[in-house]
Amino acid sequence: MKLSRRHFVVGSSALALTAPATIGRAQSDAIKFVSILDLSGGLDIYGAPMAETTKLAIEDINAAGGLLGREVELTLYDAQSTIQFYTQYATQAAAGDKADTVHAGITSASREAIRPTLARFKTLYFYNVQYEGGVCDYNNFCTGSTPAQTVAKVVPYAMEKWGKKVYIVAADYNYGQITAQWMQRFVAENGGETLDVEFFPLDVTNFGPTINKIQTAKPDFVISALVGGAHVSFYRQYAAAGMMQDIPIASTTFGVGNEQKLISAEEGNGILASYGYFEGIDNPVNKAFLERLEAKLGADRPVMNELAIRSYEGAMLWAEAVKAAGTVDREPVIEALRSGLTYEGPSGAVTIDPHTNHCSMNVYIGDLQDQTWNIVESFADQPPADTALVCDLVANPDQSAFLFENGLEAAGIK
Amino acid sequence: MDLVVAVLFQLVYGIANLALISLGLAIIFGMMRVINLAHGEFLMLGGYTVVVATNAGVNIWVAMLILAPLVVGIIGVIVERLLIRWLYGRMVDTLLATWGLSLLLIGLVTSIFGASTATTISPPLGIIRIGDYSASGYELFLVGVTIALFIAVYATLKLTKLGLVARGTMQNPEMSSALGVSTTRVYMITFGLGAAVTGLAGGLLAPVTGVLPTIGATYIAKAFITVISGGASILAGTASGSVLLGGINGIFSFLTGPTIGEVALLVAAILLLRLMPRGITGRFFRKSL
Numbered sequence: 219m220k221l222s223r224r225h226f227v228v229g230s231s232a233l234a235l236t237a238p239a240t241i242g243r244a245q246s247d248a249i250k251f252v253s254i255l256d257l258s259g260g261l262d263i264y265g266a267p268m269a270e271t272t273k274l275a276i277e278d279i280n281a282a283g284g285l286l287g288r289e290v291e292l293t294l295y296d297a298q299s300t301i302q303f304y305t306q307y308a309t310q311a312a313a314g315d316k317a318d319t320v321h322a323g324i325t326s327a328s329r330e331a332i333r334p335t336l337a338r339f340k341t342l343y344f345y346n347v348q349y350e351g352g353v354c355d356y357n358n359f360c361t362g363s364t365p366a367q368t369v370a371k372v373v374p375y376a377m378e379k380w381g382k383k384v385y386i387v388a389a390d391y392n393y394g395q396i397t398a399q400w401m402q403r404f405v406a407e408n409g410g411e412t413l414d415v416e417f418f419p420l421d422v423t424n425f426g427p428t429i430n431k432i433q434t435a436k437p438d439f440v441i442s443a444l445v446g447g448a449h450v451s452f453y454r455q456y457a458a459a460g461m462m463q464d465i466p467i468a469s470t471t472f473g474v475g476n477e478q479k480l481i482s483a484e485e486g487n488g489i490l491a492s493y494g495y496f497e498g499i500d501n502p503v504n505k506a507f508l509e510r511l512e513a514k515l516g517a518d519r520p521v522m523n524e525l526a527i528r529s530y531e532g533a534m535l536w537a538e539a540v541k542a543a544g545t546v547d548r549e550p551v552i553e554a555l556r557s558g559l560t561y562e563g564p565s566g567a568v569t570i571d572p573h574t575n576h577c578s579m580n581v582y583i584g585d586l587q588d589q590t591w592n593i594v595e596s597f598a599d600q601p602p603a604d605t606a607l608v609c610d611l612v613a614n615p616d617q618s619a620f621l622f623e624n625g626l627e628a629a630g631i632k
Numbered sequence: 633m634d635l636v637v638a639v640l641f642q643l644v645y646g647i648a649n650l651a652l653i654s655l656g657l658a659i660i661f662g663m664m665r666v667i668n669l670a671h672g673e674f675l676m677l678g679g680y681t682v683v684v685a686t687n688a689g690v691n692i693w694v695a696m697l698i699l700a701p702l703v704v705g706i707i708g709v710i711v712e713r714l715l716i717r718w719l720y721g722r723m724v725d726t727l728l729a730t731w732g733l734s735l736l737l738i739g740l741v742t743s744i745f746g747a748s749t750a751t752t753i754s755p756p757l758g759i760i761r762i763g764d765y766s767a768s769g770y771e772l773f774l775v776g777v778t779i780a781l782f783i784a785v786y787a788t789l790k791l792t793k794l795g796l797v798a799r800g801t802m803q804n805p806e807m808s809s810a811l812g813v814s815t816t817r818v819y820m821i822t823f824g825l826g827a828a829v830t831g832l833a834g835g836l837l838a839p840v841t842g843v844l845p846t847i848g849a850t851y852i853a854k855a856f857i858t859v860i861s862g863g864a865s866i867l868a869g870t871a872s873g874s875v876l877l878g879g880i881n882g883i884f885s886f887l888t889g890p891t892i893g894e895v896a897l898l899v900a901a902i903l904l905l906r907l908m909p910r911g912i913t914g915r916f917f918r919k920s921l
Contacts, residue, residue, distance in 0.1 A: 258742060260846050266746070299846075390891055418890045421850040423841045424649055426642040426771070427885035427893070433765045434635060448850045451841040458768035458840070460759035480842050482754040 248291035249284070249546050251276060251533070252311035254322035254332070259299025260420065260446050263475035264324050267526035268346070269294060270515065272321065275533035285540045293317070301331045308332035312339035318546040319536050321346060321529065325445075326393050330620055333358055337618045342548050346532035348474065348493065348524050350396035351576075351602065352622030354609035357548075359555060359575045361532045361568065363494040363524060365400035366604035367581050369470055371597060372492035373404040373441070375583050376468040379490075381438025382410035387428065387452065389445035389471075390417035392623065397443045397470055399626045400604065413437050418452075420445060425452045429459050442469040450480050457485035466490070476521045478589045489586040493524040495565040496584045496591040504564035524565070531563035535570065556611075567599065574609045576602035634763030639886055641762070645771045646885075647878035648778040653837070653851045654858040654870050655781060656830030661859055662866035663802045663822045666716060667723065669730040671855055672848025673737040674827050678704050678834025679843035680741060686753050692839075693756075700835025701828040708827020712820050720819070734848065742845040755839040774836055781829065786867055788825075789921055798822055799921075857901045863911020868920035872912040877901060 253272045256265035276292040284290055293315060295307040304323065311317040312335060320336055321344040323329035329345050333355060336343040343358045351364030377384070384405050388394030394417055402412045413435045416428055432440060444452055453472070456462065468490040472478070478486050497508065507530075511519050520526065536551070538561055543550035556572040566580035581600045584591030608621045657671045668674075678700040685695035715733060719726045757769035789795035801808045801818045809815050841847065858877055862869030880900045885893030908915045 258738075258846075260844075260849070262742075262846075263844070416889050419894055421853075422890050422894070423850050424646055425890075426645055426767075427639075427882055428890065429767075430635070430638050430642055430765065430886060433638065447842070447844040447846065454755065454840060454842060455768065458755040458759075458770055460766045460768075464766075485754055 248289045249286075249540075250293065250315055250317045250319075251290050251536075252293045252295070252307075252315055252317040252320045252322070253529075254295045254297050254304060254307045254311065254320065256299045256324050256328075257294075257296040260448070261299040261324050263447055263477075263480075264347075264525055265296075267476070267520035267523065268324070268529040270511075270520060271522070271526045271530040272533060274511065274514065275530045275537075279533070279537050285537055286544065286546070290537075297322075297328065301328055304328045304331045305335060308335045309339075312336055312341040317341055319344065319551075321532055321536075323347065324525075325391070326350060327391060329353070330623070333620070334618070340548055342536070342551060344532045344536060346525070346528040348470075348528075350393050350400070350622055351604040352396070352608065353575075353620050354605065354611065355575065355618045355620075356552070356611055356615045357618065359532070359535070359570065360602075360605075361528050361535065361577045363579060363581060363600075364576065364602050364604050365397055365404075365470070367494070367579065367600045367602060368492040369397065369400050370404050370603075371581055371595075371600075372468050372470065372490055372583055373401060373410075374408045375492075375595060376439055376441065376466075376490055377405070377408050377410050380466055382408075383413055383437045383439075384410055385413050385432055385435055385437035385440045385465075386415040386443075387440060388415070388417055388443035389449065390419050391445075393445065394418075394443045396622050396625060401441055401443070401470075403626075418444065418449065421448050423448050423451045425455045428452075429456060429461065432461070432465065437465060440465055440467045442467060443471050444469075445471055446475070450475075450477050453477065453481050453489075454485060457481070462488060473584070473586075473591065474523045474525045476523060478586055478591070479521060483588045486586045486589060490583060491586070491591070492581060492583045494579045494581055495522065495524040495527040496582050496593055497522050498584075498591060498593050499565060499580075499582065501564075501566060503562060507564040522564070527563065527565050528568075531561055531565065531568050534563060535559060535561045535568065569599070571602055571606070573612050574602050574605040575611055576605050578602070634765050638762045638765035638767065641767055641772075642886070643879060643882040645767075645775055646882040647874050648775040649837075650854060650858050650878040650881075651782070651870055651874035652774065652778045652833045654855040654862075654874060655778075655785070655866075656826045656828075656833060657855045658859045658862065658866045658870040659785070659829060660823055660826035662864055662869065663798060663826075664720070664819055665723070666720070666726050666823070667730070667856075668826075669727055669852070670711075670734040670737060670848075671830060672850075672852035673734045673741075674704050674708065674830040674848075675834035675837070675851050676741065676843065676845065676848040677707060677737065678831035678836075679838035679847065680745065681831065682835040682838045683753065683843050692753060696835040696838070697832070701832040704831020704834065705824045705828030708830075709820060709824040711827070712823040716823060717816065717819065738845050738848070745845070753839045768840075770839065774840075777836060781832070782867055782871065785829070786921060789866075794821070854897075857898070861901050861904050861911055863908075863913035863915075865913035865917060865920050868917040869911060869913040872917065876904070876912070 297303040311320050319342045337357045345360045348362035388398040473491045539551045539554040542554040560569040569578045578601045581597045582593050583595040585594045681700045681703045682695045755770035805815050858873040862873030881893045881897040884896035
């Protein structure tokens, strides 16, 4: 064949087109791990660190020889803070990539968008984010903390420290609405009084009128479940009005997006929060983990929070289950997970609770000083008591529901 | 009594805030009939200018009041030369092009500074006490700056030769051109000035709201609604739109909550545009600037 320019172009482009397929075939015996997170858009403050730890987890698994003698291959999709991309990529992961497991979702809205898809395609699904509780799904493991684990701890601690009158500010979607109901419940249970509850759309940046209302109500403290980049301005404006000293703040969300680094030290000092992880946890696994992270990403690595750590631990829990089951098939892996599987991670021991597919975990209360969380109290092995009130997957495994979707009243709790 | 003063102050601040984020857009829209969908990103760039400058040790006042408008103004001129000037009179194309520009700027800033930037600049100035209530002194300063900015734009348009030429070009570009005015140069300067005002606003708001690559999205809708509700006059339109919408938003936010506050703002804008399709200044203050 005479090599003309036209032939060369046609030939080389055909080669370029077939190249990815060849690579795909060469690796087709790799175990497929798909992660869908918001790496751009308003929710990337949460997604970016989660992606880093997910990558680290897969590297660690492969460095230890992979699973069942096979390499684990990570595919990471950026959902761009848009729900539509979640459904698109979840379908792609389950039907196209034939993923062995999908670890995905940040907001509850994104989880609810993909949970039915993954259940339909029988693709094992992990949601590694602290949330409002209530998912009761055989196919879905929720490894993050829920209100009975965190809100139930920080509310009495703050009431003990500051007083009984509470003002609640929360984001206006299911996480904020439902968490605010739990807050009111725990405030009442501890003999306190909720003065007012206010909800904010995610793009509100002017909190002036609310700060006036808080000054009028004169609570002993404010408890916040505000979410996303725009809501960070609440803390700035609150501090700028000189309110931090008069009426302190406890939060169930401040810190999981590393908000403590977005405001200055003086603005944040004294904020209380409760999560399943803070960097200051004193155990050798955590110390080694942070050292490795720093070696990999350098000194300007993201600060680790519950979302990032649980993404790592979620991947590791799955890996442990695959090892125990001796296969990546969904049913045996789920059974292995539900046998009460435990993983010793940076946050301490994380154990799957077979009744809810949630986790028992250590819970910590942190006090923010100079942009660093100091752990002031810790609680070992806390069960997901809220979800356990309404969900029993041992008695009835054939469930795929979000029981708190329409509030606690619908779930018969309030 | 203290409460009334505190609420009134918040109301005035809400209005000033709206006017501040909208003025740059109004200048570009009012003078050139160009709808700049990258307006939110110009605000964001102003914020980043302040963050980068203060991190490099520049005085925060210099960074906010001089560097932010300067940098974003220069960016505006570059954008006008490379992009906007090819599209005058093609409104839909400008919309698409500036929207693309907004996505590009978000992407660029994210890849340079990362998804979230550690903006540890606090609002300077202390706290003002109003009886039992307190407010940020910086918010009072922002109200003052907004008023000063309106006066400055008014003076530029009304009293300087540049303003005269610009107003002439706005009213009748062909005639101005025939009289020897370089309309392309006027457009370039106007776009640059609009961008500079936007950059100033973004820089001033950086300590209050924080800076993220995507922060523009939270401003853009409100700025548009204000400018469209205000109508064609740059200053009177922005001022009347801000007073009406900011006032309604503030009152409803205080009485009910921010959700209803936002809804009330949008309902007011829809009703207004139904009754006055050309905005407030299409009906009232027609001859004003």
